[in-house]
Amino acid sequence: MAKITLSKLRHSYLPHPANIQDYALKEIDLDWQDGGAYALLGPSGCGKSTLLNIISGLLKPSSGRILFNDRDVTDLPPDQRNIAQVFQFPVIYDTMTVRENFAFPLRNRGVDEEKIASRVEQIAALLEVEDMLDIRASNLSPDNKQKVSMGRGLVREDVNVVMFDEPLTVIDPHLKWKLRSKLKELHQRVGATMIYVTHDQTEALTFADQVVVMQEGEVVQIGTPVELFERPQHVFVGHFIGSPGMNILPVTLKDGDVLFENHVMALEGPVIGSGGQLQLGIRPEFISFADQGIRGQVHKVSDVGRHSIVEVVVGSSHVKAVGAGQMPAKGDWVNLAFRQDQTRLYRDGWIATEAQA
């Protein structure tokens, strides 16, 4: 188990990167505590898999250092870093039985047979695959294959960190949920540092204590699931997390007032900085219908089960609101009330209001 420190990491797939756009990872600094459950969340191509492969040692970064427990491992190959990695598609050794698959990493490291047998039994019990130990791994179902590839990582006692690279992609929906809760349970029982890469917010938010949101090779925000939801530091986080995402509305500044479609908006706190392009951010959950407020016409109502999403046209902007119970119908004129402590200003994408204590 280890604390992981990433210091000034940069990576480019080009041999001679000329400018910042050539980098798949643009300067990453992170500190991960021993035994934590972390998620790397971001859209495809944001650099999260690159980052994962750098931590596991499959890729060598263009610059920067990786430290495990303050020990520099940047130049160590993967097998000497004591890491485990579970890939998007289950990687199993087809010709071996499940038992031989589990024993493989230990045998390669010269562990004695008695010790291997007991570890294999332990891991099989942990993953609930005891009855499959003597089946050939190629005959398993995808979710069990994924368990086997997980087991090959966990079987080593000295494992520093277990990494998951979108491990549920090929799993059937009804088994996804099962395997996900199994992962969470494993984390609690094994106690190793775990890093989970995904583009699925539900997976990230349910698995991790702390989520790192990435976009275009940069870390946009690090926080608990609640923090990411409640107070996004960047419009990207607000938009990417939540269903539907945060409303991002165009605003202008006039005589110290923030104007949205000619309405003066009340913000959570004082505005920081100046210049730049201004946007207003508020989650649909914090907009309600009232007797007074911003007037708009209902454009679309989608009933998604427990609640409805109402899209209202205000001037030339579309505003989404979420609510339960009796909802206005399409074409109705409504008044929208924005909750003040959840209404924030963003400057060039980044948050520009101070939180009220």
Added chain:
Amino acid sequence: MKTENQKAWFFVLPVLLLVAFNALVPIMTVVNYSVQETFGNNVFFWQGVDLFEQILRSERFQAALGRQFLFTASILIIEVPLGIIIALSMPRQGIWVSVCLVMMALPMLIPWNVVGAMWNIFTLPEIGLLGYLMNNVLGITYDMTQNPFAAWVTIIVMDVWHWTSLVVLLSYAGLVSIPDAYYQAAKIDAASPWKVFRYIQLPKMKTVLTIAILLRFMDSFNIYTEPFVLTGGGPGNSTTLLSIDLVKIALGQFDLGPAAAMSLIYFAITLLVSWLFYTLMTKDDRK
């Protein structure tokens, strides 16, 4: 809704006719010849299975069959491992991939009789490049027209030159289909290069290798043109493989009955070995 009629058979009819004319009818003609003896004038005498017995007991057939198995075994033992080694050392990406693939495919594009003629000229003592080099420059006696061992070495090397590429190309196709994650997982599991080959590459190549070996077996077991052009079956009978012997009996001596019986035995052996091999190789997959 399900309608039942027999219309579907009409769609199969063209294929059925084609197969009948290019396979069934010729084979049945051979079967017809194999149970009769003729001395010309279209007069036939019923022989039953006598001709089969006669062929199977003849020392000439047994010797030719032995040579045939020796030849096929030799080229398989050389071509399969060599093909795998070449495939493993070929680049997986970059401009060299297509260069390597084209170079590999070249020998297979040359017509069989040209290959035989090429190697014949190449290896002739005194005038051939290789023959001259061996005898007159290196001082090693090498004459495939006189020495049976030299003739054998030459036909085997020729076949290896001509057909190893097939094993290479099929193995290579198997290799490039292995996802990177397998190699990455192997690195993390501290697997040695041998274990990567044994537990990842070889199992993933198994299907294409089965096909490659099967094709090489059938082709080499039925080989005729190249050794016939190169050595003509000699010196003596030392490189008279089954097919060469068959042609000698059928067209040289015009013994149609024995030749037909021999063809059927030949066909049965090829079929049996191929079936056995394929069944053994795919046994695990069907479990």
